[in-house]
Amino acid sequence: MTSTTTTDHVPGEPGDVAADAKSAEAAGDRFDRDDLPTPAGATGALLRSLLRPYKARVVVAALLLLVQQAAVQAGPLLVAYAIDSAVPAFRDERYGPLIAVAVGYALCSSAAGGMQYAFIRTSSRLNQDVLLDLRGRIFRHAQALSVDFHERYTSGRLISRSTTDVESLRELLSEGLQELIVVVLSFVSISLMLLWLDFGLGAPAVLSLVPLYLLVRRFQRRAGVLYSGRSTAIAAVIVKFAETMNGIRPVQAFRREPVNDAHFEDLNNTHRWANGSAMLEMARYVVGSRLVANTAVAGIVLWGAYRVASGTLALGVLAAAVLYLRRLYDPIDRLGMFLNSYQSAAASLQKIAGLLSQTPSVPEASDPRELPPLTGEHPGREVVFDRVRFAYRTGGEVLPRFDLTIPAGQTVAVVGSTGAGKSTLAKLLARFYDPTDGRVLLDGTDLRDLAVPELRRGVVMVTQEAFLFSGTVAENIAVGSPDATRAEIEQAAKAIGAHDFISGLPDGYDTDVRKRGGRISAGQRQLVGFARALLANPAVLILDEATSSLDVPGERAVQRAMDTVLHGRTAVVIAHRLSTVEIADRVLVMEHGRIVEDGTPAELIAGTGRFAGLHRAWRESLT
Numbered sequence: 001m002t003s004t005t006t007t008d009h010v011p012g013e014p015g016d017v018a019a020d021a022k023s024a025e026a027a028g029d030r031f032d033r034d035d036l037p038t039p040a041g042a043t044g045a046l047l048r049s050l051l052r053p054y055k056a057r058v059v060v061a062a063l064l065l066l067v068q069q070a071a072v073q074a075g076p077l078l079v080a081y082a083i084d085s086a087v088p089a090f091r092d093e094r095y096g097p098l099i100a101v102a103v104g105y106a107l108c109s110s111a112a113g114g115m116q117y118a119f120i121r122t123s124s125r126l127n128q129d130v131l132l133d134l135r136g137r138i139f140r141h142a143q144a145l146s147v148d149f150h151e152r153y154t155s156g157r158l159i160s161r162s163t164t165d166v167e168s169l170r171e172l173l174s175e176g177l178q179e180l181i182v183v184v185l186s187f188v189s190i191s192l193m194l195l196w197l198d199f200g201l202g203a204p205a206v207l208s209l210v211p212l213y214l215l216v217r218r219f220q221r222r223a224g225v226l227y228s229g230r231s232t233a234i235a236a237v238i239v240k241f242a243e244t245m246n247g248i249r250p251v252q253a254f255r256r257e258p259v260n261d262a263h264f265e266d267l268n269n270t271h272r273w274a275n276g277s278a279m280l281e282m283a284r285y286v287v288g289s290r291l292v293a294n295t296a297v298a299g300i301v302l303w304g305a306y307r308v309a310s311g312t313l314a315l316g317v318l319a320a321a322v323l324y325l326r327r328l329y330d331p332i333d334r335l336g337m338f339l340n341s342y343q344s345a346a347a348s349l350q351k352i353a354g355l356l357s358q359t360p361s362v363p364e365a366s367d368p369r370e371l372p373p374l375t376g377e378h379p380g381r382e383v384v385f386d387r388v389r390f391a392y393r394t395g396g397e398v399l400p401r402f403d404l405t406i407p408a409g410q411t412v413a414v415v416g417s418t419g420a421g422k423s424t425l426a427k428l429l430a431r432f433y434d435p436t437d438g439r440v441l442l443d444g445t446d447l448r449d450l451a452v453p454e455l456r457r458g459v460v461m462v463t464q465e466a467f468l469f470s471g472t473v474a475e476n477i478a479v480g481s482p483d484a485t486r487a488e489i490e491q492a493a494k495a496i497g498a499h500d501f502i503s504g505l506p507d508g509y510d511t512d513v514r515k516r517g518g519r520i521s522a523g524q525r526q527l528v529g530f531a532r533a534l535l536a537n538p539a540v541l542i543l544d545e546a547t548s549s550l551d552v553p554g555e556r557a558v559q560r561a562m563d564t565v566l567h568g569r570t571a572v573v574i575a576h577r578l579s580t581v582e583i584a585d586r587v588l589v590m591e592h593g594r595i596v597e598d599g600t601p602a603e604l605i606a607g608t609g610r611f612a613g614l615h616r617a618w619r620e621s622l623t
């Protein structure tokens with residue numbers, strides 16, 4: 001198992017995903033790739049940390065297998081004894097040895113069966129526990145990683161990590177490891193047994209293991225690269241699938257189906273090719289190893305037959321040696337199977353280790369601080385952007401030195417052309433990102449020094465296409481304050497003006513939002529989002545206003561709700577509707593990451609700047 005980064009790929013094929021990863025890396029986008037950089041030793045360390053809690057069970061499973069193998073390997077020895085000693089004794093009317101052989105054989109068979117059963121029970125419980133732990137780790141870790149990671153790595157790749165890659169590990173643990181132990185035990189015990197039975201027969205058999213070992217090494221080297229490519233290829237298929245189905249509306253609206261079909265087929269073909277190459281390599285190994293094995297068996301049997309004929313070898317010993325030889329080479333196919341699952345699991349585990357070794361780019365404070373107690377009667381707190389500069393990892397500077405103070409309780413509407421940096425400003429305030437330089441302060445405390453729960457309580461971002469989690473309407477309103485009582489939930493909904501429509505749903509507040517009848521309109525979703533924010537009662541509220549317009553009654557309802565939820569809070573509203581701007585205390589006009597106008601709505605409207613022009617155009621459009 002290698003622990004360095006594998007960027008090897010299947011070259012020159014359609015949809016060469018690994019090549020895409022390389023170009024992504026060259027472009028400085030280290031997350032837009034399937035095989036994230038893995039620190040040396042991380043893969044092995046992950047496997048050890050997964051097995052560590054189950055050390056006792058690993059030992060028990062290995063012992064069970066050891067005893068089971070001993071019972072299995074005793075068979076040919078008993079046959080040799082029967083032919084060379086027990087049968088001649090039987091002819092002399094001494095029945096004891098043959099009866100002993102029969103009883104011994106029956107005991108060995110039963111012991112082998114019993115041990116096999118106990119081993120399967122122990123190892124499958126062990127596997128399930130390890131996989132449960134691994135899936136949990138992937139989920140928890142992915143959830144803790146910062147937004148910039150998720151924006152690039154995509155959910156499709158995460159799904160691939162926690163499904164197909166975990167599945168490869170399952171195959172290795174449930175079948176592969178057993179195969180490996182059986183194969184190694186068989187090779188060692190049978191080699192010793194053959195050497196003990198007859199050195200002249202045993203030595204060539206043991207020597208034949210050398211070319212087999214070389215074949216194994218060659219297979220391992222080549223398959224490692226192929227399996228990594230295969231895992232990347234299946235991840236690319238899942239990513240495309242997830243992206244298409246998540247965006248099914250625009251896909252159908254823009255008739256993207258043929259383009260998507262072609263791209264998907266391309267990726268699917270890459271996967272097939274990667275899979276085919278891995279299987280072909282496996283087939284080469286199997287054929288090569290059989291050739292070595294059959295040649296060795298033929299040579300040894302001929303040599304043994306010659307010695308029996310010349311009277312230097314007992315027939316029973318040759319019979320036992322032939323039985324052992326068959327058993328020696330039988331596991332070769334199983335070794336191939338093990339190597340197959342090992343390489344596949346090694347490639348997968350390396351990718352999982354790469355994911356698990358990512359650290360959040362907005363780390364938790366080592367010495368987290370609480371916010372000072374609120375002094376006023378309103379929940380708002382002062383926000384300061386202090387000499388902030390910000391660049392995304394993959395682009396140039398979006399906010400060149402940025403200073404802004406928002407007094408507690410002020411509602412600021414941010415307007416500006418697309419790409420001006422409005423959402424970036426909001427994301428810095430919600431600490432989805434940390435500034436490249438400078439500080440963002442909440443009542444004088446750097447956001448980086450705040451305990452994460454304190455920050456999540458203090459600053460809430462509401463996108464107005466409010467995301468609804470699976471569950472009931474009441475649960476969705478209580479997302480930010482899980483301890484809220486039903487009365488508090490209803491009170492928040494009433495204050496926002498959402499109570500009437502919620503009461504009209506099939507099960508009222510208990511309506512499941514993902515089930516039939518629970519479907520609610522865009523405007524209603526926004527109201528649920530506001531009720532959620534009102535109940536969470538944050539000091540700072542960031543509203544990223546929906547660009548899509550609602551019908552007039554819907555828009556009025558949203559406007560009223562917005563008034564309620566903003567009251568007394570410090571608020572930053574990324575405004576797309578000029579009607580929203582009118583309820584703000586202050587308007588900021590942004591251009592290329594800078595504030596080019598700053599004043600009350602009335603001041604800016606009365607002036608001659610950009611905002612006055614925009615406002616005039618809007619007024620004219622209304623008349």
Ligand SMILES: Nc1ncnc2c1ncn2[C@@H]1O[C@H](COP(=O)(O)OP(=O)(O)OP(=O)(O)O)[C@@H](O)[C@H]1O
Nearest residue numbers: 151392394395398417418419420421422423424425
């Ligand atoms: N995750 C990202 N990675 C790299 N660059 C980004 C990322 N998000 C935004 N940008 C770039 O940062 C700049 C500012 O984007 P931002 O989303 O803040 O603008 P905006 O004013 O909110 O635009 P809009 O009104 O269209 O939402 C743009 O040039 C955009 O391309």
